[in-house]
Amino acid sequence: MDPAGLPFDADAMLEGLRTWVECESPTFDAAAVNRMMDVASRTLVLAGARIERIPGRMGFGDCVRATFPHPEPLTPGILVMGHLDTVHPVGTLASLPFRREGARAWGPGIFDMKGGNYLAIEAIRQLAAAGVATKLPVTVLLTSDEEVGSPSTRDVIEAEAARHRYVLVPEPARPDGGVVTGRYAIARFNLEAVGRPSHAGARLADGRSAIREMARKLIEIEDMTTDDCTFSVGVIRGGQWVNCVSTTCGGEALSMAKRQSDLDRGVERMLALSASSNDVRFTVTRGVTRPVWEPDGKTMALYETAKRIGAGIGLSLNHQSAGGGSDGNFTGAMGIATLDGLGVQGDGAHTLNEHILVDSLAARGRLMAGLLAALD
Secondary structure (H helix, E strand, O other), rough: HHHHHOOOOOOHHHHHHHHHHHHOEOOOOOHHHHHHHHHHHHHHOOOOOEEEEEEEOOOOOEEEEOOOOOOOOOOOOOEEEEOOOOOOOHHHHOOOOOOOEEEEEEEOOHHHHHHHHHHHHHHHHHHHHHHHHHHOOOEEEEOHOOOOOOOOHHHHHHHHHOOOEEOOOOOOOOOOOOOOEEEEEEEEEEEEEEOOOOOOOOHHHHHHHHHHHHHHHHHHHHHHOOOOOOEEEEEEOOOOOOEEEOOOOEEEEEEEEEOHHHHHHHHHHHHHOOOOOOOEEEEEEEEEEOOOOOOHHHHHHHHHHHEEEEEEOOOOOEEEEEEEEEEEEHHHHOOOOEEEEOOOOOOOOOOOOOEEOOOOHHHHHHHHHHHHHHHH
């Protein structure tokens, strides 16, 4: 099957994707994520899928599992896996509305990763419309909490992946259009500083500021960064009244390393942090961790297949290990052949400049269709 002959239409795909983008779905708003799952479910049903809804837990939204007709449905097949939660809160459309200007289109979540999920489903639809039967059964799994490390869905992801031979992840393509064959290890941490309250105007000297302690530790944490292991503090919450010395301050930190051993040492350093003085307390607790995913022979063979298909449709596909975790960390670490970065090209993930290259919807859709048809 030559995917170059499939009639992908980037303009038509963008119109369909617009409905997805304008359904805002921030991770921490379960109702909003579930509305997005409803929209995606309809797209999947129209593409021929049978839908199963997996109820959310831990306060997060649901997941959707979609299976497509196949004569051997129990054969280990292909899992297309993506998330529909975004980092953008409801209301972001006011400052980042869906819009197209020439070759680019903007909108919250359009790049990370609604565009990739949408083109994957379009690839399945195009194959069916052309009468091309995949050699292996295809399942799509859409999850709800990837942007916070998949705490409520990792068990579902790993259980589903274990039933499949291949995992395809349409996360955004690399800047050069390449794909991802490995990802760095990532650990999250919860930080808490506890001080002593006092009236900031009348009795300032009696107080011990939790915010001040957190500020000290923030610098200490980020100064731990090396070429082998990075540390960053991305969230700080503290204080209630400006005329009160703050009693508590919380934060969240992230550490990332190319090798698991480097991350393990970084985790030890984080957990060993203590308060600057006896007048305050500072504690670090470990949060969600993504294991390092290092490419093996099965993943590299999958990449070579994608590279060959890409060459046939005019795409030159490089590969690399990448920072920024994905659910591919889990499946790759399980030893399942996993190929990530199969989604759209663009830039600005997690910012108000998030956008895609419109033509990449069709080009990457053909790549996905070619993979789905070729794998056995």
